[in-house]
Amino acid sequence: MPKRTLTLLTAVAALSVSVLPIAPAAFAEEASPVGIGPAGTLDTERGLFAVTAWTDTAGADIVSVSAKVRSGQTVVAEVPSLTELSWPKGRFQVPESAVLKLAEDGGTVPAIGRYSIDVTATDSKGGTTTRQDAGVLDFTLRPQFTEMHPDAQTSREDRSLRMTTRLVGVQPGSGDTVPLAGREVSFTRKYDNAKPERDTTLNAVTGDTGEVASPEFGMENWASFEARYTEDSEVARGSAYEYERPSITPYKVELTAQADKTRALPGETVTVTGRATHEGAAVPGTSVRVSLGSDGRGTAWGETVTTDADGRFTAKLTGTPGIRLSGWVAEAAEFYVTGHVSGPLALPAESRIDKVVSKLAADGKVTVTGTFRNTYDREDRFDYEPVQLDFSADGRTGWKKVAVTKASYYYQAFTLNTGTTTGGYYRVHHVLSDNFTESFGPVVRLSRTQTRVVSVNASPEPVAKGATVTVTGVLQQNAGGWKAYASQPVKLYFLAKGYKTWSLVASGKTDSKGRAKLKGTAGKDGSWVIRYAGDTAHFNSTAVADFVDVR
Structure with missing residues (x-):
């Protein structure tokens, strides 16, 4: 865009720069039912302005709103019809098709500056009013930066940069831009974690084409840069802002390392030794962060060490109680340096x-x-x-x-x-x-007390089918030696020859000497046994069954 020559409007020099005054409406001899509010310039497009109009006449609506823009008594632009906005109701704006422009851009406004606005409104019942000095058309440039870039990509060898951009003013109406020369722009560097230092702001002045380069910044960690400029003059008003987050040229190193253990208990020390090289050569004096890890990622528990003249490093790690991890990780810790190696290490939790x-x-x-x-x-x-x-x-x-x-x-x-x-x-x-x-x-x-039934005898033997079989035995408990276990419930069981399941035949109790005598009916050849089922303090009894032949 070629440089334009801007004519500063002197007719409104008496108007305040920082405050846009609004004059009260002139009084008519008779109060009109039509009212007009203050007119205001749209900040994003200063060739447009809007105003509120209303009527107090019942059943009437505002049917037309027009405006004149003047410098002193000289009218520099007329807007025959402002368009009512869909919302809010009663708000009228210069249509975009009638945006005000400089004369050099095909409009009628002679120069950049500030102008008075007179507004006339009419309702559907014929009521009308004109408000002189309803507002000020802020027909000034809007400051704006072009995209900001670093002049170079920083590296481990060269960590300095300058941020470059261009400051221009956006003209009302046409949207054309013109350079804002001789302006002081502020550049701020912000480190992500306020380290190694807090925000730093340096200033630089724009050249003839609005171009500006910041003073030299050092970049020792990830940082963002901001450019800011504010002006409130007869020519330009507003603030410009631009943001950039530069990338870097990484210095890639190869890390090799090993641990002296494959498993470390909480509190035990693990020693990790390794070496840093770049294209086969040792990298001395660089920081390496060695830590306990999980899935190849380091944790907060670790040690940062510095490589020696041969690029070698040693770190000692201690297992942390309560943290269940696996493996160790060594990572380049210097900002510009990248490199990573990990290895197996079991770190069991307590x-x-x-x-x-x-x-x-x-x-x-x-x-x-x-x-x-x-x-x-x-x-x-x-x-x-x-x-x-x-x-x-x-x-x-x-x-x-x-x-x-x-x-x-x-x-x-x-x-x-x-x-x-x-x-x-x-x-x-x-x-x-x-x-x-x-x-x-x-x-x-x-523990429980052992029990047994001894001297199990089933008689007669042999026995006739259908006859009574009498089974006797003595229940004992091992309480400081085997002794009779009196007055305890016992049961008689029978197991037919060739079968695997015992059948309950009869129940009874032992006498005062632990003796039991129970009877059953002979039906098949088989074994007979007396059993005690135990209680909360005794085991089930053991016993040797007695076989009876049925004839």
């Missing part, structure tokens, strides 16, 4: 076993329930984690696994079951894994 309930049934089977979870994170969810039940005869030594299961994913609960036992010491045990540390439940002694 675990605990809670709510353990252990039961020893009368049939000798053990059932243990409880929960397994992360010590420091109750909401931790994990794949089914194995837990086992250990047994020891004395509760101190000789522990051995007797059952294993997995804690459920959501509720973290488990149930362990064993076969028959005569009792002993039990504990729930989680063996150290890559996910969780070793943990134990409480040691619990499970």
